[in-house]
Amino acid sequence: MNVVFVNPDHPEQPLTLTEQPDPRPGPTQIVVDVKAAGVNRADLLQRRGLYPPPPDESDILGLEIAGDVLAVGEKVHDFRIGERVFGLVAGGGYAEQCLLDHRLAHRIPDDRSYVWAAALCEIGYTANENLFHHGRLQTGESVLIHAGASGVGSAAVRMAALRDCRVLTxxxxxxxxxxxxTLGAETVIPYKTRSFVEVVRAAGGVDVIxxxxxxxxxSDNLKSLKQGGRLVVVGLLGGRKGELDLSLVLRKNLSITGSVLRARTLAEKIAVKGRFCAGWQEAIDNDDFRPHVFQTFPLSQAEAAHAxxxxxxxxxxxxxxxxxxxxSPQAPDRN
Ligand SMILES: NC(=O)c1ccc[n+]([C@@H]2O[C@H](COP(=O)([O-])OP(=O)(O)OC[C@H]3O[C@@H](n4cnc5c(N)ncnc54)[C@H](OP(=O)(O)O)[C@@H]3O)[C@@H](O)[C@H]2O)c1
Incomplete structure (x- = not known):
């Protein structure tokens, strides 16, 4: 039987551990014996009923996993039972076994851990896709990355610094x-005591946010952008409905865009993975780009991890x- 965490009926109640039948792979799927699963802000939203899984996807929490291949579907020829893999899933990660499409699976390098692998996909894909694909950030440009110490923010700061961009956060x-x-940010703004828009404007504005x-x-984001600037919205921690001064958009020729990852089609996610690997495989291999793991918790303590x-x-x-x-606090990044 597969031991999983399911959502409580009410967000204030603790996560519930339960048993479900073992998952069976579809033709293109791998069954992964999960050794580690990344925790994401989205998991906290999902348990509050604010981020439901896409139709036909597991309602078990967990968007990224690392583990061993237990079984493969009939059309999977590129992975063997026992191989160490990791990847992005649309749900089901907080479990002993989870389904992963083989086209979204990566092999874990011999010198990297399950923890390292479970921490890479959400932040790497999201940061790369939104900075460079949607935001069209170019080497030499300036970028403001909000919440630079968040999972996604930390990946974005590191990537932009590695591309020789000027990073404010x-x-x-x-x-x-x-x-x-340490990740490469040039200007770090303590936003609780200083207005970020003042600091950014004093620095001449930024090309991308x-x-x-x-x-x-x-409002402050639009004021912080240079002529031709691009605002990429990927989270709504401070609310979804704001007032937009369209005259700024016109006068400064601004672009406003955004994206989500989980609700995209499988084909789109495969393309997202491809762009991430094309841009960052070398930096991953030589360890210039890696997830920083702040803390690990046993699966049974998912509640404490959420807190x-x-x-x-x-x-x-x-x-x-x-x-x-x-x-374990400050788990070594490569263990
Ligand atoms: N669209 C996508 O494809 C996609 C994919 C993944 C994640 N996301 C989004 O990206 C964001 C970060 O996710 P994550 O998992 O990396 O989160 P995380 O590690 O939990 O970090 C979030 C950080 O944001 C800051 N924060 C929280 N509430 C805030 C508020 N109201 N105003 C300003 N700052 C606030 C806090 O840092 P400080 O202590 O520095 O304030 C917090 O630690 C979330 O909004 C998530 O939903 C989007």
């Missing part, structure tokens, strides 16, 4: 500010493991 605490600097806050930042994320105590990623050893 916002975050709350001194620890998180120092973390953003990657935003997770939405409505609360809309850590909800309280914004972390920077980088939080990962659940099947290993039942106690929560």
């Amino acid at each position: 916002t975050t709350s605490t001194e620890t998180k500010q120092a973390f953003c600097r 990657l935003d997770f806050v939405g409505a609360a930042y809309l 850590c994320m909800r309280d914004n105590q972390h920077h980088g990623k939080i990962v659940l493991t099947r290993d039942e050893s106690p929560p």
